[in-house]
Amino acid sequence: MTTRSILLGTAAASLLTVPAFAQSDSAMQSDDMMTSRMSTEAQQSDTDGSVFTPDEEPSPDQPITDPAQTADYATDDMAAVLTKLTELGAKPIDTLTPEEARSQPSPADAVRGVLEDEGESTEPMAVASTRDIEVPGADGSLNARIYRPEGSQDGEALPVIAYWHGGGWVIADIDTYDATPRSLANGANAMVVSFDYRQAPENTFPAAHEDAWAAYEWLTQNAASLGGDPERIALVGESAGGNLAANVAMRARDEGGTQPIYEVLVYPVAGSDTDTPSYVENQSAMPLSKAAMEWFFGYYTPDEADHSDPRIDLVNADVSGLPPTTVITAELDPLRSEGRTLAANLDLAGVETRAQTYPGVTHEFFGMAAAVEQAQAAQDYALEGLRDAFEGNGAALAEGDDAAAEGEATARAEFAALDEDENGTLERKEFVDGVRDMQDVSKKDARKLFKTVAQGDDEVTEDEFVGAYAQIRGASRPSGD
Numbered sequence: 001m002t003t004r005s006i007l008l009g010t011a012a013a014s015l016l017t018v019p020a021f022a023q024s025d026s027a028m029q030s031d032d033m034m035t036s037r038m039s040t041e042a043q044q045s046d047t048d049g050s051v052f053t054p055d056e057e058p059s060p061d062q063p064i065t066d067p068a069q070t071a072d073y074a075t076d077d078m079a080a081v082l083t084k085l086t087e088l089g090a091k092p093i094d095t096l097t098p099e100e101a102r103s104q105p106s107p108a109d110a111v112r113g114v115l116e117d118e119g120e121s122t123e124p125m126a127v128a129s130t131r132d133i134e135v136p137g138a139d140g141s142l143n144a145r146i147y148r149p150e151g152s153q154d155g156e157a158l159p160v161i162a163y164w165h166g167g168g169w170v171i172a173d174i175d176t177y178d179a180t181p182r183s184l185a186n187g188a189n190a191m192v193v194s195f196d197y198r199q200a201p202e203n204t205f206p207a208a209h210e211d212a213w214a215a216y217e218w219l220t221q222n223a224a225s226l227g228g229d230p231e232r233i234a235l236v237g238e239s240a241g242g243n244l245a246a247n248v249a250m251r252a253r254d255e256g257g258t259q260p261i262y263e264v265l266v267y268p269v270a271g272s273d274t275d276t277p278s279y280v281e282n283q284s285a286m287p288l289s290k291a292a293m294e295w296f297f298g299y300y301t302p303d304e305a306d307h308s309d310p311r312i313d314l315v316n317a318d319v320s321g322l323p324p325t326t327v328i329t330a331e332l333d334p335l336r337s338e339g340r341t342l343a344a345n346l347d348l349a350g351v352e353t354r355a356q357t358y359p360g361v362t363h364e365f366f367g368m369a370a371a372v373e374q375a376q377a378a379q380d381y382a383l384e385g386l387r388d389a390f391e392g393n394g395a396a397l398a399e400g401d402d403a404a405a406e407g408e409a410t411a412r413a414e415f416a417a418l419d420e421d422e423n424g425t426l427e428r429k430e431f432v433d434g435v436r437d438m439q440d441v442s443k444k445d446a447r448k449l450f451k452t453v454a455q456g457d458d459e460v461t462e463d464e465f466v467g468a469y470a471q472i473r474g475a476s477r478p479s480g481d
Contacts, residue, residue: 138210166239168296242268
C-alpha cells in the first residue's frame with residue numbers, strides 16, 4: 001500500500017466516536033487493513049465526544065487523479081478486486097452510455113474473477129430458499145427476490161429486511177447485488193426482500209423514490225403472508241439504495257403507518273455537492289469517481305433544481321424521528337464525507353446512531369465479503385445492529401403477547417363468573433358490573449362501551465366481552481408498556 005500524506009482532523013478521519021457511536025478497535029489496528037493515508041493522530045479515537053463537522057475533514061495534498069492509483073492506496077485484497085475489474089475490461093462509467101454501463105463487467109464480476117484465480121468457490125452463499133416475484137411499484141410492476149435464511153422453518157415468522165441495491169439510479173439490479181441479501185438473510189436470521197426500481201434515463205427523479213415507497217407499503221401489507229413478521233421490518237440500502245432506504249424511513253415517519261424498526265445505510269448518496277473533501281480526495285477513484293457521480297446525477301436528476309430536494313440532499317433534510325441507524329462508509333469513496341455528515345446529523349437530531357468508516361476500501365466493497373476482509377467486518381457491524389433491533393423488538397412483542405394472553409384469560413374467567421345461567425351472553429348490567437370489577441372505569445363509561453360493543457343488541461357474547469376488556473385495558477395502559 002502506497003503512503004501518501006493526508007491532512008484529516010481527528011474526528012473526521014477516525015471512526016465516529018460520539019457517545020451513541022460504536023468503534024471497533026480491530027477495524028483500524030491491523031497492519032494489513034491500516035491505511036497510511038491517515039495521520040497517526042487521526043487514527044486515534046476522539047476523547048471529547050464531539051461530533052465532527054465537514055470543516056474538520058480538509059482536502060488532502062495528494063488526491064487520486066488516476067483510477068489506477070486507487071489500488072495503490074487499497075488493502076491488498078481490495079486492490080486485487082480493482083485489478084481484476086480492469087482486466088475484465090471495465091471502463092469509467094462516465095465514458096459510456098447507460099446501455100453500455102449496464103452491460104459492462106461489474107465489481108461483483110471482479111470478485112468472482114478473483115475467487116476463480118485463487119481456486120475458491122464462486123457459488124453464491126447458500127440460503128434456505130430464494131423466490132423471484134413481481135410487486136406493484138408506483139407505475140407498473142417491479143422485480144423482487146425473497147431470501148429465507150439457512151435453518152429457517154416453514155411457518156416461522158421471521159424478521160424482515162427490505163433491501164435496495166445501488167447503481168446511481170441508472171445501472172444494476174437485484175442480480176448484480178445478490179451477495180448482500182444472502183449475507184443479511186443468514187447473518188440476521190431474517191427474510192430479505194430485495195427490490196428493483198425504475199431507472200434513469202428512461203425514468204427520472206423521483207421515479208425510483210416513488211417505487212421504493214410503493215415496495216415498502218406492499219411489504220408492510222404482505223410480510224405476514226410471505227412468512228415474515230410485519231412488526232419487525234428493517235431497511236437496508238447501498239449507495240443510491242441507501243438514499244432510497246433513508247427516504248422510505250422519512251416518508252414512513254411523515255405519513256404514519258408501519259414504521260421500520262432499524263435502518264442500515266451503506267455509503268449512501270446523501271447530497272449532490274461534488275466538492276466535499278472526499279470528492280476532492282477520491283476524484284478519480286475506482287469504481288466510483290466524481291465524474292461518474294456527475295454522470296449519474298445528470299441522468300436521474302437532469303433538472304439541477306432537484307439537487308436541493310430533501311430526497312436527494314439528505315445532509316440538509318429533517319432526519320429527526322427516524323429509527324435507529326447504522327451508517328457505513330469507505331475511505332476511498334467520493335461519498336465518504338456526505339455519509340459521515342449524515343451520520344452526525346442523525347446523532348444531533350436524537351436518532352440512535354452507529355457509524356463506521358472502513359480504511360483501504362472503496363465504494364461497492366460491502367458485498368465483497370467472499371474476497372475482501374473489510375467487507376466481512378462491515379457486514380458483521382451492520383448485522384450486529386440489525387440483530388439487536390430484531391431481538392429487542394421481538395422480546396417486547398413477546399412480552400406484549402404474554403400480557404395480552406393473561407388479560408384474555410382474566411376476562412374469560414370474569415365472564416364465566418358473571419354468566420350464572422350459562423347461556424353464553426351477558427346483559428347490560430352484568431357487562432357493566434364485570435368491566436368495573438376488572439378495571440377502574442366509571443359506570444357511565446362502562447355503559448357507553450356496552451352500547452358500542454353490543455351494537456344495538458341487549459346482550460354481548462363472551463368474545464365481545466373479552467374484546468371490550470382488551471380495549472379498556474389498552475387505553476389505560478401506561479405509555480412505554
